[in-house]
Amino acid sequence: MHKRILIVEDEASIRDMVAFALRKAGMDTAQAADARTAQMSIAEQVPDLILLDWMLPGTSGLDLARRLRKEELSREVPIIMLTARGEEMDRVNGLEAGVDDYVVKPFSTRELIARIKAVLRRSQGDDGSGMVELGRLRIDGPAHRVFAVDEPVPIGPTEYRLLYFFMTHPERVYSRAQLLDHVWGGSVYVEERTVDVHIRRLRKTLEPWKLEDMVQTVRGAGYRFSASP
Numbered sequence: 001m002h003k004r005i006l007i008v009e010d011e012a013s014i015r016d017m018v019a020f021a022l023r024k025a026g027m028d029t030a031q032a033a034d035a036r037t038a039q040m041s042i043a044e045q046v047p048d049l050i051l052l053d054w055m056l057p058g059t060s061g062l063d064l065a066r067r068l069r070k071e072e073l074s075r076e077v078p079i080i081m082l083t084a085r086g087e088e089m090d091r092v093n094g095l096e097a098g099v100d101d102y103v104v105k106p107f108s109t110r111e112l113i114a115r116i117k118a119v120l121r122r123s124q125g126d127d128g129s130g131m132v133e134l135g136r137l138r139i140d141g142p143a144h145r146v147f148a149v150d151e152p153v154p155i156g157p158t159e160y161r162l163l164y165f166f167m168t169h170p171e172r173v174y175s176r177a178q179l180l181d182h183v184w185g186g187s188v189y190v191e192e193r194t195v196d197v198h199i200r201r202l203r204k205t206l207e208p209w210k211l212e213d214m215v216q217t218v219r220g221a222g223y224r225f226s227a228s229p
Contacts, residue, residue, distance in 0.1 A: 021109035035059035054083035069098035135227030148209035166225030
C-alpha cells in the first residue's frame with residue numbers, strides 16, 4: 001500500500017509542489033491549509049506521516065504538533081516540520097513539541113522525500129517488535145504499546161524506539177553518538193543535541209509513574225537505563 005502523507009501548509013503553491021513530488025514518488029497525499037482542516041483530515045483517515053508548516057494561520061504548527069501528540073489518533077504519527085526558522089533553539093523547540101524531524105525552507109523536493117522515507121523507515125521498521133519487561137515497565141512490541149505498572153503509557157514514536165533500545169540494553173552507558181547510530185540509524189544526519197531533547201521527553205513521559213530516574217545521565221559519558229537507583 002502507498003504511504004499517505006498529510007501536507008499541512010497554508011501556501012497553496014508549496015502544497016501543490018510537494019503533493020506533486022510525493023505522488024511522483026509513489027505516495028498518496030492529503031492537504032490542509034490550517035490546523036482545523038488538518039485535524040478533520042486526521043479524523044477522517046490517519047496518515048502515515050504529517051508534513052507540518054511552522055507558520056500557520058490561527059494555530060501555529062508548533063502548537064498543532066503539541067496538540068497532535070496528546071490526541072489518541074495522532075500520538076504515534078511521525079511529524080516533519082517545514083520551517084524557515086533554522087536557528088538551533090527553534091529546532092529544539094520543535095523537537096520538544098513532538099516533531100520527529102525538520103526541513104528548513106527553501107528545500108528541494110528530493111531532500112524532502114529522502115527525509116520522509118528515512119522517518120518512515122525509523123517509525124515503521126522492525127525494531128521494537130518483541131516483548132520486553134524491566135522493573136515496572138513493559139513493552140508489548142507486536143501491539144506497539146508501553147505499560148507502566150500495567151497502565152498504558154502514551155508515548156511518541158521516537159521515544160518508543162529510544163525506550164525499546166534502552167530496555168533491551170540496560171545497565172550500559174551509551175554516548176549520544178552511539179544512541180544516534182542505534183536509534184536513528186547511521187545513515188541519517190541528526191544533531192547530537194537531538195538526543196538530549198528526546199531524553200527529556202522520555203523522562204517526562206515516565207514522570208507520572210515516578211520512573212523518570214530509570215533514564216540516568218552519566219556525566220561526561222552519556223546515558224544509561226537502569227531499574228536500580
